[in-house]
Every structure is written in C-alpha cells, then in structure tokens.
Amino acid sequence: xxxxxxxxxxxxxxxxxxxxxxxxxxxxxxxxxxxxxxxxxxxxxxxxxxxxxxxxxxxxxxxxxxxxxxxxxxxxxxxxxxxxxxxxxxxxxxxxxxxxxxxxxxxxxxxxxxxxxxxxxxxxxxxxxxxxxxxxxxxxxxxxxxxxxxxxxxxxxxxxxxxxxxxxxxxxxxxxxxxxxxxxxxxxxxxxxxxxxxxxxxxxxxxxxxxxxxxxxxxxxxxxxxxxxxxxxxxxxxxxxxxxxxxxxxxxxxxxxxxxxxxxxxxxxxxxxxxxxxxxxxxxxxxxxxxxxxx
Numbered sequence: 001x002x003x004x005x006x007x008x009x010x011x012x013x014x015x016x017x018x019x020x021x022x023x024x025x026x027x028x029x030x031x032x033x034x035x036x037x038x039x040x041x042x043x044x045x046x047x048x049x050x051x052x053x054x055x056x057x058x059x060x061x062x063x064x065x066x067x068x069x070x071x072x073x074x075x076x077x078x079x080x081x082x083x084x085x086x087x088x089x090x091x092x093x094x095x096x097x098x099x100x101x102x103x104x105x106x107x108x109x110x111x112x113x114x115x116x117x118x119x120x121x122x123x124x125x126x127x128x129x130x131x132x133x134x135x136x137x138x139x140x141x142x143x144x145x146x147x148x149x150x151x152x153x154x155x156x157x158x159x160x161x162x163x164x165x166x167x168x169x170x171x172x173x174x175x176x177x178x179x180x181x182x183x184x185x186x187x188x189x190x191x192x193x194x195x196x197x198x199x200x201x202x203x204x205x206x207x208x209x210x211x212x213x214x215x216x217x218x219x220x221x222x223x224x225x226x227x228x229x230x231x232x233x234x235x236x237x238x239x240x241x242x243x244x245x246x247x248x249x250x251x252x253x254x255x256x257x258x259x260x261x262x263x264x265x266x267x268x269x270x271x272x273x274x275x276x277x278x279x280x281x282x283x284x285x286x287x288x289x290x291x292x293x294x295x
Contacts (some may be wrong), residue, residue: 036161085166149181177217178205
C-alpha cells in the first residue's frame with residue numbers, strides 16, 4: 001500500500017502495464033526491425049502491449065543469463081516480479097498476490113522453472129501475499145521477509161543477505177520508513193532494484209501507520225537506494241499511473257518529494273491526509289503469518 005499524489009480513475013488503473021520480459025538466451029533485443037512490432041509484453045488481461053522499441057529497451061536490464069517478468073494485479077495495483085537463471089531454471093518471485101496465485105504458478109510451470117524463494121519486500125497492508133499458499137503447492141519453496149517485519153517466514157532477511165537462484169542473486173538492503181521491515185532487493189550487478197513501497201516512481205510509501213517514520217524513509221532512500229548507479233532500474237511494488245519502471249538517476253533528479261531537504265520532506269509526509277487502506281484489517285494479520293490467515 002502506498003501513497004500517490006493524485007487519485008486515479010479505475011479506467012486509468014486498468015491501463016497499467018502487466019509485464020516486462022527479458023531473457024538473453026532467447027536472443028531478445030530491441031533492434032530497428034523491432035520498431036515495427038510489439039515489444040515483448042502483455043497487459044493485465046494478456047493482450048499484446050504496444051510500445052516503442054526504445055521504451056522497451058530502456059526498461060529492461062542487460063544481465064546475462066537472467067529471465068525477468070513484471071506481472072500485475074489489478075485490484076491492489078501490485079507488481080509481482082519473477083526472476084530466473086536461464087541456465088539452471090532456478091527462480092525467485094517478489095511480492096506475489098493471493099488473487100493471482102493460479103496465474104503465477106501456471107506461468108512458472110509453463111516455463112519449466114524451479115521456484116526456490118518467494119520473498120516479500122515488507123508486510124503489505126493492501127493485499128494478502130500468496131507465499132504461504134504457494135508453499136503448500138510447491139515442494140521445497142521457501143518464504144522470505146525482513147526479520148524486522150514481525151512476520152513469520154522460513155528466511156528472516158537482514159542487511160547484506162543474498163537470495164540466490166542459480167548463478168544469479170539479489171542482495172538485501174534494509175530500507176525502513178514505510179514500515180520497519182521494508183527491504184530493497186538489488187540484483188548482483190546493480191542493474192535492477194526492487195524497492196517495494198519505499199521508493200516509488202516519482203513518489204514514496206506513506207509513513208502514517210505500521211511503524212512509519214518519514215525521517216527513516218528519507219535516510220533509507222538516500223543512503224541505500226540513491227547510492228546505486230544512475231542507470232540502475234527501479235521496480236516498485238505499485239504504480240497508480242501505469243508506469244512500469246524508473247531509474248535511480250531519474251528519481252534522484254525528478255522525484256518531487258525526495259528532491260526536497262529532510263525538513264520539507266517530513267512536512268510533506270505529515271500532511272498527506274490519506275484514507276486508511278481498505279484491506280489493512282485483514283491483510284496485515286494474514287501477512288504476519290505468511291498469508292495463510294483464515295479470513
């Protein structure tokens with residue numbers, strides 16, 4: 001659950017993109033010839049996504065041997081990320097949502113992937129995670145979340161931990177402020193960062209509940225995310241305007257909240273006056289027990 005500067009009409013929400021795909025072994029690239037075709041991708045309803053090749057190229061990492069897809073859940077406007085090693089087929093999934101568990105598992109099965117870890121960037125307030133249910137359906141799957149989240153999981157994550165899948169791995173950076181248990185997951189070559197609700201595209205997570213602290217969030221983003229390379233792609237847990245990715249350089253330069261000094265940032269965050277998340281009373285208790293809470 002995150003804050004946004006302006007509320008969006010439902011029809012605009014439906015325009016949010018559902019997928020970004022990249023796999024080097026299949027030889028996918030954006031060439032001049034590609035400009036006459038759709039870039040790899042689908043909408044939330046699995047229809048072809050029309051986009052310019054330049055835009056497609058700018059939002060994909062170039063890590064050798066990495067398979068990557070960005071998936072979308074319409075109701076909570078949540079992005080789920082699936083990453084895999086193209087050689088070993090070992091995979092991880094980030095922020096999976098209960099409502100799309102069948103879709104996600106079907107895709108994993110179709111692609112012949114071996115899902116090793118299902119990780120949540122924090123204890124979500126706007127949806128129930130599917131990690132607990134996934135564990136019931138995939139033998140050997142481990143759940144992961146920050147040790148500061150207060151939630152149960154097989155793996156309690158700390159600063160500097162590595163989540164390995166084949167020859168690839170994600171490094172944990174603790175980025176509290178939205179909640180105490182927020183983490184950002186950074187790909188080994190620092191070409192991609194999955195920021196959860198801490199850093200959004202031209203925004204950030206709200207800080208008015210679940211141990212929220214504007215000062216902590218400001219420090220986390222500036223010290224743990226803005227210190228990544230300018231071209232590192234930012235993949236947030238949500239975006240309400242249909243944007244799928246940004247970069248560290250863009251956010252450092254254009255984010256309307258985080259370009260302010262600390263005092264101005266705190267003032268902005270303390271005066272958002274946002275409504276309570278609709279599902280917080282069922283989502284948080286469920287997510288504290290890995291999404292297997294009976295509701």
